[in-house]
Amino acid sequence: MQQLVDADPVDEAATAPGRTLSGVQKKWLVYRGEQGFQPATRLEEPATHIAKFNRVDEPTLVQNEDLSLRLAREILGPDEITRAATGVVQGSEGIALIVERFDRIGDERLRLEDFAQILERPRGREFDGKYHSSYEEAASVVTRFSSRALIDVARFYRLVVFNLVIGNADAHLKNFSLLEQERGLRLSPAYDLLNTLVYPQYDRQTALAIDGEKRQFDQIDRAIVMALGLSIGLPARAVETALDTLRKRFSGPAALDFPPTLGPDDFRARYRDVVLANAGRILG
Ligand SMILES: Nc1ncnc2c1ncn2[C@@H]1O[C@H](COP(=O)(O)OP(=O)(O)OP(=O)(O)O)[C@@H](O)[C@H]1O
Numbered sequence: 001m002q003q004l005v006d007a008d009p010v011d012e013a014a015t016a017p018g019r020t021l022s023g024v025q026k027k028w029l030v031y032r033g034e035q036g037f038q039p040a041t042r043l044e045e046p047a048t049h050i051a052k053f054n055r056v057d058e059p060t061l062v063q064n065e066d067l068s069l070r071l072a073r074e075i076l077g078p079d080e081i082t083r084a085a086t087g088v089v090q091g092s093e094g095i096a097l098i099v100e101r102f103d104r105i106g107d108e109r110l111r112l113e114d115f116a117q118i119l120e121r122p123r124g125r126e127f128d129g130k131y132h133s134s135y136e137e138a139a140s141v142v143t144r145f146s147s148r149a150l151i152d153v154a155r156f157y158r159l160v161v162f163n164l165v166i167g168n169a170d171a172h173l174k175n176f177s178l179l180e181q182e183r184g185l186r187l188s189p190a191y192d193l194l195n196t197l198v199y200p201q202y203d204r205q206t207a208l209a210i211d212g213e214k215r216q217f218d219q220i221d222r223a224i225v226m227a228l229g230l231s232i233g234l235p236a237r238a239v240e241t242a243l244d245t246l247r248k249r250f251s252g253p254a255a256l257d258f259p260p261t262l263g264p265d266d267f268r269a270r271y272r273d274v275v276l277a278n279a280g281r282i283l284g
Pocket residue numbers: 009010013021022023025027050082083099100101102103112114170174175177191192
């Protein structure tokens with residue numbers, strides 16, 4: 001683990017006001033104050049949560065991520081997913097996704113390393129390093145550094161397949177991390193889950209390569225994900241069982257049980273269509 005950089009990915013991504021997170025989507029570090037959530041602008045204020053806001057040009061990101069996290073809790077189990085809820089933050093308009101940081105226990109800060117740091121793929125001048133990899137290479141991080149590698153490679157595999165089924169074309173290296181636990185580094189709870197395919201302007205291909213190339217989502221089928229499972233070292237029976245379990249759980253999840261009044265323009269209608277089509281093809 002010597003080559004790992006000792007940086008805090010959350011603070012590293014910080015922008016204004018005070019301590020926030022970068023990217024195009026506004027992100028603030030916040031904490032629960034006496035009058036609800038407020039930004040942690042001073043160092044003595046505890047940055048216990050990350051608040052993610054909608055973009056003006058994309059007003060459903062927060063709802064999309066909230067829905068994806070709820071769906072993930074149902075499909076992968078609640079302990080596998082970061083805790084989060086929608087809410088408001090003082091000093092900012094509109095709804096936010098307020099994510100509880102899993103790298104803090106009270107004042108104690110746990111070591112958290114995302115896979116781009118571990119693989120030393122920084123943002124380069126030529127390309128964005130977090131997209132310059134494959135799910136096989138990402139799995140090798142788990143194999144090499146997790147203190148429970150067999151369990152965590154299987155967890156990583158289920159998470160990758162979940163991302164493929166929900167149509168997340170942005171599951172890049174920074175969206176997977178190892179987190180310090182009592183007995184060493186483990187694959188962290190899942191975070192930043194989103195159905196990006198509901199936005200027509202977004203990429204239709206996977207963020208990372210599978211078997212040598214980035215895949216168009218509509219070309220991904222059970223054979224491709226089977227082969228991925230085998231190539232990252234899972235036994236054939238474990239892969240079959242994982243895919244069969246996912247197929248069962250994706251048939252009629254409560255999180256996608258929307259009211260019949262849902263209009264066709266509602267992003268949730270498109271969300272469900274994407275998931276049903278992908279689940280049929282990938283898990284079918
Ligand atoms: N629950 C959490 N606890 C601690 N750290 C977290 C948590 N969720 C996310 N992070 C860290 O914060 C970073 C940014 O969060 P997140 O990925 O949700 O934001 P994002 O802006 O949507 O990312 P992207 O760059 O993929 O668009 C992550 O890469 C991860 O290092």
